[in-house]
Amino acid sequence: MKDVVAIYPGSFDPLTNGHVDIIQRGSRLFDRIVIALLVNLEKAPLFTVPERVDLAREVFRGWANVEVDTFDGLLVDYARRKDASVIVRGLRAVSDFEYELQMALMNRRLNPDVETVFMMPAEPYTYVSSRLVKEVVALGGSVRGLVPDSVEARLREKKLARETLRA
Numbered sequence: 207m208k209d210v211v212a213i214y215p216g217s218f219d220p221l222t223n224g225h226v227d228i229i230q231r232g233s234r235l236f237d238r239i240v241i242a243l244l245v246n247l248e249k250a251p252l253f254t255v256p257e258r259v260d261l262a263r264e265v266f267r268g269w270a271n272v273e274v275d276t277f278d279g280l281l282v283d284y285a286r287r288k289d290a291s292v293i294v295r296g297l298r299a300v301s302d303f304e305y306e307l308q309m310a311l312m313n314r315r316l317n318p319d320v321e322t323v324f325m326m327p328a329e330p331y332t333y334v335s336s337r338l339v340k341e342v343v344a345l346g347g348s349v350r351g352l353v354p355d356s357v358e359a360r361l362r363e364k365k366l367a368r369e370t371l372r373a
């Protein structure tokens with residue numbers, strides 16, 4: 207039987223415990239799961255792509271079937287290159303659904319051989335998003351427990367660096 211490879215695509219700016227939860231679930235379900243960071247030149251991210259790759263690699267060091275990679279262009283083309291038959295996406299609330307449905311159906315139209323599988327994160331992470339995490343940290347709040355410890359430390363370093371630059 208062929209190994210089932212799943213792609214978990216996203217911006218991961220930064221990786222949250224909600225993402226980690228979904229990756230854990232995926233790693234139990236599929237033979238291999240590839241965390242695929244989108245290289246998107248248009249957005250202004252907080253963390254560079256190499257920083258985000260390093261953070262993800264650090265969090266998943268020692269996880270035999272979790273890989274961290276980057277991609278650009280169409281996700282379905284990348285999935286084909288990785289010989290992946292599944293795209294994993296997390297669904298937190300109904301508000302995620304419309305955007306996710308559009309992407310899943312567009313991806314199915316582009317490549318009907320790749321199936322999108324939605325997974326719900328554990329309840330404590332249903333309201334966690336990278337955007338809110340960045341906002342809370344920028345405004346001086348704590349995100350402890352909502353992101354991996356290494357990510358929290360890097361967020362604090364970034365904030366300090368920005369404040370020093372502004373001073």
Ligand code: PNS
Pocket residue numbers: 215216217218244279280281282308309310312313
């Ligand atoms: O973390 P995000 O920003 O919600 O992830 C969005 C992502 C990376 C899954 C999406 O933007 C994507 O797949 N981009 C690649 C370009 C592509 O294939 N577009 C058509 C998909 S409908």
